[in-house]
Amino acid sequence: MSLLDFARGPALQWAGIIFVLGMVWRTLGIFMLMRSSPLSANRDNHLFEHGVRTVWSRFVPAPVFEKKVSFQYVAGWIWHLGFLVVLLFYKVHVMFFEGLLGFGWPALPNSIVLAIAGVTLGVLLWLLGRRIFNPVLRYISTFNDYSSVIITTLPILTGLLTFTHFGIAYETLLAIHMLSIALLLVWFPFSKLFHVITLLPSRYVLGVKFWRRGVQA
Amino acid sequence: MTEVVTKEELDEAFAMFYGMAASIKDLVSEPVEVSDEERVAAAKRVFLKGIDANLATQLEACVHCGACAQACQFYLGTEDPKYTPIHKLDLMKRVYDREMSPLSWIKKHVLKDITADDLRAQQELVYDACTMCGRCNMVCPAGINIADLVALNRSALSAARLMPDELRYMQEAQAEDGTIFGADEDLFMFRVQDLQDKLGFEIPVDKPKAEVLLLTSGLDIHLFRDATGGAIETLHHMGIDYTLRTDAYEGANFGLLAGHEPTKKMLTEKLTKVAIEIGAKIVIVPECGHSFPAMRWGAAESVGHSVPFTAMTVSEYFGKAVMEGRLKLEKSKEKRVVALHDPCKVGRGGGVFEEPRAILEAIGWELHETESNRAYNFCCGGGAGNFLIERADKLKRAGYRIKMAEIEKTEAQSLVVSCGSCRMNFEVGKVKAGDTLPVESLAAIIAAHLPKKEKAEGEAA
Secondary structure (H helix, E strand, O other), rough: OOOHHHHHHHHHHHHHHHHHHHHHHHHHHHOOOOOOOOOOOOOOHHHHHHHHHHHHOOOOOOOHHHHHHHHHHHHHHHHHHHHHHHHHHHHHHHHHHHHHHHHOOOOOOOOHHHHHHHHHHHHHHHHHHHHHHHHHHHHOOOEEEEEEEEHHHHHHHHHHHHHOOOOOOOOOHHHHHHHHHHHHHHHHOOHHHHHHHHHHHHHHHHHHHHHHHOOOO | OOOOHHHHHHHHHHHHHHHHOOOOOOOOOOOOOOOOHHHHHHHHHHHHHOOOOOHHHHOOOOOOOOHHHHHHHHHHOOHHHHHHHHHHHHHHHHHHHHHOOOOOOOHHOOOOOOOHHHHHHHHHHHHHOOOOOOOOHHHOOOOOOHHHHHHHHHHHHHHOOOOHHHHHHHHHHHHHHHOOOOOOHHHHHHHHHHHHHOOOOOOOOOOOOEEEEEEHHHHHHHHHHHHHHHHHHHHHOOOOOOEOOOOEOOOOOOHHHHHHHHHHHHHHHHHHHHHHHHOOOEEOOOOOOOOOHHHOOOOHHHOOOOOOOOEEEEHHHHHHHHHHOOOOOOOOOOOOOEEEEEOOOOOOOOOOHHHHHHHHHHOOOEEEOOOOOHHHOOOOOOOHHHHHHHHHHHHHHHHHHHHHHHHHHHOOOEEEOOOOHHHHHHHHHHHHOOOOOOEEEEHHHHHHHOOOOHOOOOOOO
């Protein structure tokens, strides 16, 4: 079995299984914990609607914080969206998903995907540098933070190298790219990348708590 | 308004009170000897009992972006990264990860268990360097309720018998006497009599039934008698069926501030039972920020069922009356420019924003808002009992400076507050910083603008 066969065979398959089982396990483990309900009277009776409003409103910082944190919000949007666009709209990826799901969708031109991947990679590397050099981020960062950024960056980096046939044989580059994806899938449920499941519900929890007390959160 | 306290009397009382507060540390009893193992076990029990699915979701949502630091005046004032709000939850997160999370089977082999020394180091982070103001909650992209989780940390440290001495003294004293700063029933009645003499009408005490139960606090009994006097004068003016009670007058709750759950529950339950017994529809908590959440959000929890009354702050009760036309206030002759401080527990923690503004508008004062206002307001710098913690003095001053810088930018002639401990912090901060901006009680301002011709019979001119 060649490295490429291993990467796109057992490595990706096992990574996928670990990803699915890990995500389900951690999600159920959290959401099946007990919940306490307040007994005091609410100020606001449209808590679901307002909780959802908080989920949306936290995509942008409140005006009073804009000067301090806007750049990190913007950087976050850019790389998250960039990652998704490259994952879902690069022609080869669309073909991969078509083979997996039985249906496909239009892809973006390679030149656009390449540019988006470049920007995404740049932002991720900048965020990694910021985590290293910013005193607050350096102080609060753990192995989970550094490794998660690096493991998220690797598929973009290796994908770009594969696309440009950089240096070594294409098959080897492709195998490395697929192994980096397998690593990401395995790491995902056990790391802070899991926030894709908890972040929006967490906003909702805060929103309900604050709106209940008559405060727009 | 009838002057219930002159500036000289207030200055004198303030000096005495400040001396008393400063001596608390010397009065505290010897701490009970507890082994390190017991401390750790007690703290863990509180953490694990307190974390439900909602809190677990929030703990699992943090990506360590550090945005919360940019909202915290203790970080902004010191630029010390250890005061980053989310860092204050690390210890609890470690307990959760190791012993409760779905990944505990892995994490207990990777993460170190917490120690009593960790808990001791945590004291500074969750007592000295956090007033649970909740401003960090407003910036967090994941919506993590850091302030509530810090409150759980305080409860854990309290269970581990690691409260700061000053708060332990206050909690123990209030658990025994029900009141704070020695404001016992005799002193309470002395103050009622004093106010009665000055206001010129009888103040109802211990009525068996009343629509409104008015609370006060040891701080107001000793010091800010204009705040309690203002509330009483306005209730009298409005013809409200109200009472003060000798068995339920203290609104402060040092169980809540110290994180001592049994004391917190006992104090709130006591007030709640009296309010139910006298058939009160409304409980007005004094100008004391934390007494509002203690009653508004804690009363039903303390007795285990919904309660037949609504707890309101002084500013909320009278502000609503102004907004609904039930209370008319005279326009001030002076077009004064003022700034308003929204106490964290009442504003961001309680949704009371428009009512105090309606009062200021009614009297014709010009409100210059601070850049951070309403739900984004900065804390006074010493809330949640921090004003008593001696070793936190530098942090309090840093927090005060951030707040005062915003107030100074408004070019206000005075600062209006409706919280006694905020007022206390501002007064102490002013003395230490050499600032001179007058700080005024909203309740006293209301009373000062009651229409004279509509004053109730028997009231002193």
